[in-house]
Amino acid sequence: MKLLSEKNYVTTLLFIATLYPTTLSEKDTEELLVEVGTEEEVIAEDDGNATGKASFVPDGTEDIEILFNNEDDVPEEIGECSRISPKEIFHNEIHLRLLDALDEMSHFVEAVLTRIESALEILLPHVHESPIGNLKVQDLFPEVRQFLFGTMRDVYDVVRASWRDLIRTHVSAPNDADQQVEALRIIKDAQIQGEEKLKASLTELSVTLRAIILNSIYVIQESLKLPENTEPKQAAAQISRKLPKVAPNFLGTLMMKMIEKGDDRDAYKKLLTNTLRYITGPVDKMYEQLETLVRAGPSKEEDLQNYWKSMIEESHSRLREDPIEPSKYEILFRNEEYLTELVLGLMATF
Structure with missing residues (x-):
């Protein structure tokens, strides 16, 4: 008896065969960018006010850097205090948490x-013994990287653009609560769509890894030339004995775990799926409170000022309770035992 059923194996391989070149269409990105108010004009040219580029690149040659300084991305009147505004919340907290979330994922x-x-x-x-032939590693992994890192970049751009639209609205209409609540709604929608895109990309990563692991187990099993009547436990034991020779590495550890725990997703600890949870929660609360203020009727100038003061105080409180620490993800993910559990959790979740 085969350790992997023919149906399970073939179905998994069909996933990997049809997975690429799935990418975010330019049309989808353009439509979302229009929705969040990014016109041809920009508030601050990247080459003028940027201190660096946030790049979600796979080669490790660039770190994610802060794109903008805390001033001058939106021109303000002389004497205006930008600290009592959404700009303060964005630059001091939201932007940094967004970068941190995408940094961890990358x-x-x-x-x-x-x-x-x-x-x-x-x-x-050993791959020639697999019915699908050569895995074409040189083609598969660049496409996976291009899709995943491209998605992260698109999500970053759209969320950032929606916040810049709110900041622009606050500067041009500081006392118009209706315009500002609409700008906050657009941010909310942009973050929801961004989170859905990140979920979709993690799902495709999960399917790809699952196909690779199961195919690798199948290849090793086929190389053993086991009799058709071999019991699954016996087949698993023989594969496990061969693994240290042909896969003394991270992939071998994943295969061993899959053989030990089986293909039951409930056997693994699942991951949280709301990747942007550290910014969606605060934004939802900001939107709800401003919407309540708008529904209460015409607001006075000081009402809106007090609202933003309150939101800034809450932002500072969150930063005290959950400070944004310097990223150490590169060091963290060197722990292959921890990384293995995350991959298994990823496959069980998505």
């Missing part, structure tokens, strides 16, 4: 793909 993706890619090179001599 380091996780690269740590996994780098290890899997190198591990497959060791298995290549």
Whole structure:
């Protein structure tokens, strides 16, 4: 008896065969950018006011940096205090938490793909025994990276653009609560759509990794030339004995875990799916409170000022309770035991 059923194996391979070149269409991105108010004009040109570029790149040659200084991305009248505004919340908290979330995701993706890619090179001599032939590692992984990192970049751009639209609205109409609550609604929608895109990209990563792991187990099993009547436990034991020779690495650890725990998703600890939870929660609350103020009837100038003062105080409170620490994800994901559990959790979740 085969350790993997023919149906399970073929279905998994069909996923990986049809997965690429799935990418975010330019049309989708353009439509969302129009919705959040990014016209041809920009508030601050990237080459003028930026201190660096936020880049979600897989080669590790660039770190994610802060795109903008805390001033001058929206021109203000002389004497205006930008600290009593959404600009203060965005630059001091939201922007940093957004970068941190995408930084963590990018380091996780690269740590996994780098290890899997190198591990497959060791298995290549056995791949000819697989019915799908050569895995074409050189084509698969660049496409995976392009899709995942492209999605992260798109999400970052759209969320940032929606916040810049709110800041622009606050500067041009500081006493118009209706315009500002609408700008906050657009931010809310942009973050929801961004989170859905990140979920979709993690789902495709999960399907890809699952296909690679199951196919690798199948390849090793086929190389053993086990009799058709071999019991699953016996087949698993023989595969486990061979794993240290052909996959003494991260991929081998994942295969061993899959053999031990099986294909039941409930056997693994699932991950949280709301990747942007540290910014969606605060924004939802900001929107609800401003919407309540608008529904109460015409607001006075001081009402809106007090609202933003309150939102800034809450932002500072969140930063005290949950400060944004310097990123150490590259070091964290060197722990392969921890990384293995995350991958198994990813496959169980998405």
